[in-house]
Amino acid sequence: MNLFLFVLLVMQMHSVTPVIHTLQYFETASSQVPNFPEVVIVGYVDGVEISYYDSNIRKTESKQDWMNKITAEDPKYWQRVTDINVRNELITKHNLEVLKKLFNQTGGVHIVQWMSGCEWNDETDEVKGWHQQGYDGEDFISLDMKTWTYTAAKPQAFPDKLKWDQNIFILDHQKYYYTEHCPSYLKKYVKNGKKVLMRTELPEVFLLQKTPSSPVTCMATGFYPDLADLFWRKDGEQIFEDVEHGELLPNHDGTFQMSVELKVEVTAEVEGKYECVFRLSGVKEDLVTKLERRSILSNASHEGEKDTFSWRSQYDAARK
Structure with missing residues (x-):
């Protein structure tokens, strides 16, 4: 190494x-x-x-x-x-x-x-x-x-x-x-x-997408320690195809963040079949976020809304 x-x-x-x-x-x-x-x-x-x-x-x-x-x-x-x-x-x-x-x-x-x-x-x-x-x-x-x-x-x-x-x-x-x-x-x-x-801190988990045709990014931020895993499941089984893991990165407050992308077209047929799973060492229960269109922060306009919000502004607002 x-x-x-x-x-x-x-x-x-x-x-x-x-x-x-x-x-x-x-x-x-x-x-x-x-x-x-x-x-x-x-x-x-x-x-x-x-x-x-x-x-x-x-x-x-x-x-x-x-x-x-x-x-x-x-x-x-x-x-x-x-x-x-x-x-x-x-x-x-x-x-x-x-x-x-x-x-x-x-x-x-x-x-x-x-x-x-x-x-x-x-x-x-x-x-x-x-x-x-x-x-x-x-x-x-x-x-x-x-x-x-x-x-x-x-x-x-x-x-x-x-x-x-x-x-x-x-x-x-x-x-x-x-x-x-x-x-x-x-x-x-x-x-x-x-x-x-020896403390443990659970993260906030967000689903992000730049455009409807972009991969869906699952981001977990604010967790500690860094002995953690983040992955996608389909129908209850972990998947590896069409999945790309990002780096484990430190936050300014001493916690960590990580992300994992999934290449999938988010349609009504796939909603609920995929879920993002965050697992932290020492914590018994996983944090599970189901893939649903309404849960995705996106650059795309939301149906029925006149204004277009970037996923970054939505993400920042959600963290406040």
């Missing part, structure tokens, strides 16, 4: 409470990118941004109120994290220059990114970790935490692989960090942010 394709996995889970929690850090260094800090380091818990640092402000900022609870038992926590990020900034900048030399590059836009983190199963207490580096949008090197050896994705990474594989100090540090330190802090963050991270 390409390190830089941030794939939002949509899991078809039903009546199951999520038990896998994740702590992720993305560290990005870039050269000659206008109006963008040279180094940015962002932390996430269960996909929710918890911390931000960049080389302009040189300070780690909390992005969630509940993250500040950790200072009750560790008053110097944020200063310590800032000190670590300042050090990582210098290391990453140096690493970027080394990579440019390895690839015989002098100028232009170049980006190096580290992705690291861990996951914890709060039911089995199993923990896993990951540590990957990419350069200019492609995988470069990663740590295999089953064998505790590095995997070089590019020939230029082999010298680092050989050096790090033989460095017992580095490997012992990595083992401690990914099997103990990272999961320990992940558990603290989840405990402090449980009300936010």
Whole structure:
């Protein structure tokens, strides 16, 4: 999997409470990118941004109120994290220059990114970790935490692989960090942010159509968490033909939205046969929206109405 394709996995889970929690850090260094800090380091818990640092402000900022609870038992926590990020900034900048030399590059836009983190199963207490580096949008090197050896994705990474594989100090540090330190802090963050991270919010569901001949789009927006599925059924059975899924996208308020299109001519004969189904992990009942012409927000004029309303204005009005 390409390190830089941030794939939002949509899991078809039903009546199951999520038990896998994740702590992720993305560290990005870039050269000659206008109006963008040279180094940015962002932390996430269960996909929710918890911390931000960049080389302009040189300070780690909390992005969630509940993250500040950790200072009750560790008053110097944020200063310590800032000190670590300042050090990582210098290391990453140096690493970027080394990579440019390895690839015989002098100028232009170049980006190096580290992705690291861990996951914890709060039911089995199993923990896993990951540590990957990419350069200019492609995988470069990663740590295999089953064998505790590095995997070089590019020939230029082999010298680092050989050096790090033989460095017992580095490997012992990595083992401690990914099997103990990272999961320990992940558990603290989840405990402090449980009300936010473990909440469930059901969406509003709309049927949208630009013209009578356009596909019908079923949109669900305002749900949380992102462990959800949205699909079309016909006569009670899920269908895959003439169906196109949109991306899972974040809303400004921390919730999510997703959509799925159905290519069908909406006639009286098909009304009631099709239905859009939204399924959210941890919620027993599905949200079912039947395909009926009167339920579709459309650009087309409604029968008996003089004015023509766009589906966007109707959608916005319905959300108020």
